[in-house]
Amino acid sequence: MISVYHYMTVSAILFALGTYGVLTRRNAIVIFMCIELMLNSVNLTFIALSSHLQSMDGQIFVMFVMVVAAAEAAVGLALMITFYRNRDSIDVDDMNLLKL
């Protein structure tokens, strides 16, 4: 029997993997994919808790998170394209003009 704890554990692992990816990867698009992984692990948490608590709030929250993630993706990819046009790279190590 799969309980809410299993779902919580899986989503915690996914969240940790996403965080690890953001901190270690150097390609901006891969970093963004890791951020999406974090958001989706949060969605899994919300859905599992919503079903466990028998309340709709969590599922509605997931809808909002997905809408926001889509809007964020649009803006984020546009920013990456402008950066790529000027620098021919989307490596975060190349974002080095603004330094101490």
Added chain:
Amino acid sequence: MENLVQIALQNVNMAAILPSVILTCFGMGLLLISVFLPRGTTRHAVWISMIGLLVTGLFVYTGWGNPQYGFNDAVANDNYAAFFSMIFLFAAGLTILMSDDYLHREGYPVSEYYPLILFATAGAMWMASGTDMMTIFLGLEVMSISLYVLAGFFRGQVRSNEAGLKYFLLGAFSTGFLLYGMALIYGVTGSTKLTEIGIYLNAHASLLDNPMTLAGLVLLSIGFLFKIAVAPFHMWTPDVYEGAPTPIAAFMSAGPKAAAFAAFLRIMEYCFFSLKPEWTAMLWVLAVLTMVIGNVIAISQTNIKRMLAYSSIAHAGYALVGMVAANEIGYSGLLFYMLAYTFMNIGAFAVLTLAGKKGEDNLTLEGFSGFGFKRPYLGVAMTIFLFSLMGLPPSAGFSGKFFIFAGAVDAGYIWLAIIGVLNSAVSLYYYLRVMVYMYFRDPVEDYAWVTLPAAAVISIVIAILGVLYLGVIPGDVMELAKLAIF
């Protein structure tokens, strides 16, 4: 079906979101109008967005003392929201006034800039009036997504691209933490409504040291502390402020910072009042760290935009002291300080927009040599804002710091107040150094006499009046701030 519609409509109460809806309508109308005008015309956008801000301000003003609750208690347009909304409207108005000439000089006279500021302001207002995790999250994202675009607005300039992309990646990263915190709190309490969460946690004392509650509290705090730019989550601030268009840096340091404070304070006060000793202890450490890091690193900066970015980190630390104090004078001092900071910091940035040349390579300490003699009016304005940022009487910065530190002493945090005052003393060094360069060095730049653009001058004059009014007669606004807190 009809019954369902009736039930839903009873709980809606549009009056609770009226000001922000009006602002959004102005923003969208402005986007539509701009389609029919030739590219490069921006004057209409300034006028329409200023009218939009004024109308919204009128509705916020009439809503004072008449709290409206709507959407099943997901939105509360109370005095607290009204006070913060006024801060956001002032920040947006001053920013828009200084922008037009700046955008033309930098070669991006694009009218989409103004609706984005209006949307960011509307998002900030939702954050301040949200009493449900969902409303607060949506407001935060509306504000942040607009700001990601604005930070990277100069799409041909690599520095601006870099600022936008950095802000975007780190902002989205922090949103992940915020959401995970919200999910855990939802799991513990079974609700996303702030008041219900608070009542539930208060009634179930065993939950207070449950690891899930504490993890939720910490993750939620990380999300907001990132937006406020509290150390150790401040690393994005100097890069983004330096690379972003100057008016946007000004706006980000005032409006969105106040919005994050508004939502953070409301969540802490509504949901986690039972955990107050824990979170005040956490914020005590962060406030000290933020003040010290902001002030010490600001000393070694030679770029003035970057110096002001570190100073804004330090000022977030001072405001956090008010939150640690967690009493009436501390909280209302925090509200007062955010308003005072809006005037003095945006004013300082407005002077920078007029002092800079295309590309803004001259906004360094060396570039400011002799500025006070060659551009006397701007020099005086900059002096006033710097005095206020230092916290010298009779300026807004002094009265703000006075209230906040008085709150801390009142609550028994003597050492915190002492550390805060010592930090203000450190900040004298790097603010005064700008003035030394302005008045005691021979000019290196060739200052051709330019006529100052009227809009930006109005913005500076309003900021000066605000700084002096809040400094000389702080009592009136402080009374309002006391009415605004919970």
